[in-house]
Amino acid sequence: MAIQFLDERLSVHRNNSAGAEPITTTPLLIGDIGLQTVAAAPAGNSGLVRIALTGVAGVDIGAENTANVTLTIERNGTGTAGTGIVIYTDTLFLGGGSFDNPPISVVAGDFPPASVVEVGQIRYSLFISSDSDILLMGPAVFNGSASAGTT
Known part of the structure; x- marks a missing residue:
C-alpha cells in the first residue's frame, strides 16, 4: 500500500534556555502529544502504522556535580x-565540570498494534527525571508524526 501521512504534532514545554525548573527523582512531564490515526483503518493500514518521535531537553547540573538523567516516553x-x-527509556550520566551541558536529544519509534491505532488517537508523553536535583533550563520540545503503509 502507498505511504499514508496521518498526523504530525508538536509540544513545546519551553522554547528558550531561561528556565530553572527542578528535575528530581519524580518524573516531570515535558512533552505531550496526541497523534490522530483514525484515517489508517479505512485505508486498510491499521497494522502498518509507524510513529516517529523526537525530543530535546536542556539541563543544568551545575559545576562539579554529576547526575543520571532519565528520559522516558510512554504510549497512552x-x-x-x-x-x-x-x-522508550534511556539513562544518561552527565559529569560535572566547568562546562555547559548540551541539550539531551531523544529519537524513538513505535509500531503500535492495530487495536491501538483503531481507537483513532494515540497519546505520547515525554518525561525527565534525575537521581540528583538538577534544573531544566530549556529548551524542552517533543515532536511526533504518524504514517502508515509499506511502499
Missing part, C-alpha cells in the same frame, strides 16, 4: 509517569 498514559506503556 494519562500524563502521569507510569500510567502508560513505556516505549
Whole structure:
C-alpha cells in the first residue's frame, strides 16, 4: 500500500534556555502529544502504522556535580509517569565540570498494534527525571508524526 501521512504534532514545554525548573527523582512531564490515526483503518493500514518521535531537553547540573538523567516516553498514559506503556527509556550520566551541558536529544519509534491505532488517537508523553536535583533550563520540545503503509 502507498505511504499514508496521518498526523504530525508538536509540544513545546519551553522554547528558550531561561528556565530553572527542578528535575528530581519524580518524573516531570515535558512533552505531550496526541497523534490522530483514525484515517489508517479505512485505508486498510491499521497494522502498518509507524510513529516517529523526537525530543530535546536542556539541563543544568551545575559545576562539579554529576547526575543520571532519565528520559522516558510512554504510549497512552494519562500524563502521569507510569500510567502508560513505556516505549522508550534511556539513562544518561552527565559529569560535572566547568562546562555547559548540551541539550539531551531523544529519537524513538513505535509500531503500535492495530487495536491501538483503531481507537483513532494515540497519546505520547515525554518525561525527565534525575537521581540528583538538577534544573531544566530549556529548551524542552517533543515532536511526533504518524504514517502508515509499506511502499
